[in-house]
Amino acid sequence: MTGDQWGYGKEDGPSAWHINYPVALGNRQSPIDIVPDETTLDRDLGPIFLDYDSCTSINISNNGHSVVVEFVDSDDRSMIRGGPLDNPYRLKQFHFHWGEKGHEGSEHTVAGLGYASELHLVHWNAVKYRSFTDAASAPDGLAVLGIFLETGDDHRWLHLITDVLFMVKYKDSVTDFKGFNPKCLLPNRLHYWTYLGSLTTPPLHESVTWILLKEPIVVSDKQLGMFRMLLFNGEEEDERKKMENNFRPPQPLNGREVRSSN
Numbered sequence: 397m398t399g400d401q402w403g404y405g406k407e408d409g410p411s412a413w414h415i416n417y418p419v420a421l422g423n424r425q426s427p428i429d430i431v432p433d434e435t436t437l438d439r440d441l442g443p444i445f446l447d448y449d450s451c452t453s454i455n456i457s458n459n460g461h462s463v464v465v466e467f468v469d470s471d472d473r474s475m476i477r478g479g480p481l482d483n484p485y486r487l488k489q490f491h492f493h494w495g496e497k498g499h500e501g502s503e504h505t506v507a508g509l510g511y512a513s514e515l516h517l518v519h520w521n522a523v524k525y526r527s528f529t530d531a532a533s534a535p536d537g538l539a540v541l542g543i544f545l546e547t548g549d550d551h552r553w554l555h556l557i558t559d560v561l562f563m564v565k566y567k568d569s570v571t572d573f574k575g576f577n578p579k580c581l582l583p584n585r586l587h588y589w590t591y592l593g594s595l596t597t598p599p600l601h602e603s604v605t606w607i608l609l610k611e612p613i614v615v616s617d618k619q620l621g622m623f624r625m626l627l628f629n630g631e632e633e634d635e636r637k638k639m640e641n642n643f644r645p646p647q648p649l650n651g652r653e654v655r656s657s658n
């Protein structure tokens with residue numbers, strides 16, 4: 397299995413990733429189940445600040461694993477700082493994980509319960525590292541902001557993304573996506589849990605400071621259903637595989653502390 401030959405199916409899914417990525421069996425893997433009563437309230441944990449400048453989004457693409465919005469990361473216009481972070485981190489991309497109709501689809505769970513979907517905003521430490529690639533394999537290289545999605549009313553801004561999903565139906569399709577400010581996808585309150593973990597997809601690098609917002613955002617079943625029109629496969633492939641259930645199940649906590657902001 398060279399390169400990107402992992403997936404979420406029976407043969408190439410999370411239970412097989414350790415064959416090509418032995419770190420899958422490491423001691424700081426993600427996602428995890430968050431048990432709120434077992435987290436540590438840390439009064440020294442300050443608020444997080446999200447300074448997202450809308451003119452840094454570039455494109456939206458289907459990478460065969462999820463739908464990804466990429467950002468300019470050659471300057472400090474779109475940053476996350478504060479909270480558990482010692483440096484400001486640059487926004488690189490965001491993507492989603494989701495389930496199949498009416499079932500769970502988030503990666504992290506809370507007291508054993510999953511949400512319908514989970515949004516990940518991936519940032520890297522450009523103060524200490526020269527590139528995303530260098531940062532991605534450093535223990536303090538990445539910061540991923542996780543936001544849970546639950547179903548209910550339409551989300552007033554998510555249509556900006558779902559309206560263009562038809563353009564990136566197939567793996568390796570990409571289209572321009574400029575002027576999008578991910579601030580419109582944040583919930584009202586930024587209270588969070590934080591712990592040290594990993595990327596939840598290969599290469600599964602143990603380089604992520606996870607910051608998970610406690611308050612989910614609300615999207616409609618209809619909007620979430622639009623994500624399921626995406627396909628895992630490329631246009632040239634015969635087999636049509638609906639993109640859904642692209643989430644890794646919770647991994648062993650291995651004694652890690654999960655801290656809670658107030």
Ligand SMILES: COc1ccc(N[C@H](NS(N)(=O)=O)Oc2ccccc2)cc1OC
Pocket residue numbers: 459461462463464488489491516518528540594595596597598599
């Ligand atoms: C910019 O380069 C990368 C960025 C991110 C990740 N992995 C990321 N891990 S996660 N779920 O912990 O954020 O997962 C996906 C899942 C679907 C789409 C894109 C990312 C991997 C990257 O290069 C290998």
Ligand SMILES: [Zn+2]
Pocket residue numbers: 491492493516596
């Ligand atoms: Zn992710």
